[in-house]
Amino acid sequence: MQASERMKNRWSVWLLTTLGIIGATLFIASLIQTSENNLLCSITKSQFGRSPTSLQLRAILHYATSQIVPQQSLSEISVTFDVLQALHRPANFLVFGLGHDSLMWASLNAGGTTIFLEEDPKWVQTVLKDAPNLRAHTVQYRTQLREADQLLSSYRSEPACSPATATLRGNDRCKLALHNLPNEVYSTEWDLIMIDAPKGYFAEAPGRMAAIFSAAVMARDRKSSGVTHVFLHDVDRKVEKAYAEEFLCRKQLVKGVGRLWHFEIPPRTNLSRHDDHFC
Numbered sequence: 001m002q003a004s005e006r007m008k009n010r011w012s013v014w015l016l017t018t019l020g021i022i023g024a025t026l027f028i029a030s031l032i033q034t035s036e037n038n039l040l041c042s043i044t045k046s047q048f049g050r051s052p053t054s055l056q057l058r059a060i061l062h063y064a065t066s067q068i069v070p071q072q073s074l075s076e077i078s079v080t081f082d083v084l085q086a087l088h089r090p091a092n093f094l095v096f097g098l099g100h101d102s103l104m105w106a107s108l109n110a111g112g113t114t115i116f117l118e119e120d121p122k123w124v125q126t127v128l129k130d131a132p133n134l135r136a137h138t139v140q141y142r143t144q145l146r147e148a149d150q151l152l153s154s155y156r157s158e159p160a161c162s163p164a165t166a167t168l169r170g171n172d173r174c175k176l177a178l179h180n181l182p183n184e185v186y187s188t189e190w191d192l193i194m195i196d197a198p199k200g201y202f203a204e205a206p207g208r209m210a211a212i213f214s215a216a217v218m219a220r221d222r223k224s225s226g227v228t229h230v231f232l233h234d235v236d237r238k239v240e241k242a243y244a245e246e247f248l249c250r251k252q253l254v255k256g257v258g259r260l261w262h263f264e265i266p267p268r269t270n271l272s273r274h275d276d277h278f279c
């Protein structure tokens, strides 16, 4: 073999070896990257279930940069949080009152329906300016806190307030019935109802009497399986406590944390259709 031919052969062997090494390196690197991606994917999926929604991201930004926090304590908020988690599905969540907790409730129920009912139209504008994704309606109450005792002692004499037949939509004869809410509030079966409004700390305020009565009627009218979870805040106050005992019932109280009571209210049965008491 001539010297030039030997050089040519050596050159070919060197070239093939180099290409082989580069190819093998690229192949191994791609395997490592694929398995890392799979690992990351499985961690992400197992930790979060699904990607955060824009509402949830907005909530993180808001609460990370705001000095103002919700009025309920962490342990009180956790009661509702645990129920939302345990449902394992997006829920229908009706909240009485707009406040510093609203973005939190809507984000904890991302993918579900969360609707807020607020008495003060100016406060609705203020809150929606910063959180336009929230769904809120203004509600006009026909009660005042100072009427609470009289309404409680007299409602049984008004047939339109009767536990056996009371309805809400258009029920203008029963003062405790929220009779002119938006249609979607009546047509939705609420899995959770949070009563943390309207204001109930001065005589001319609407008080929570109608919210509590109406939540009880909605829960008893439920047609789907399961119970309605009703959360009532400020149960250290006389009116909240008395109305809860009359309409939401001690026997349906499943948890009390701080100033929050949690009730599980089953749909009324054929037997209870003849009852003259809510409890």
Ligand SMILES: C[S@@+](CC[C@H](N)C(=O)[O-])C[C@H]1O[C@@H](n2cnc3c(N)ncnc32)[C@H](O)[C@@H]1O
Binding pocket: 069, 070, 071, 072, 096, 097, 098, 099, 100, 101, 118, 119, 120, 123, 196, 197, 198, 199
């Ligand atoms: C007891 S607060 C509910 C507060 C709410 N849970 C929170 O954590 O912010 C009930 C009502 O007070 C009124 N309210 C609450 N914060 C307000 C504010 N900063 N300015 C004006 N009204 C407010 C609203 O009418 C609301 O429905």
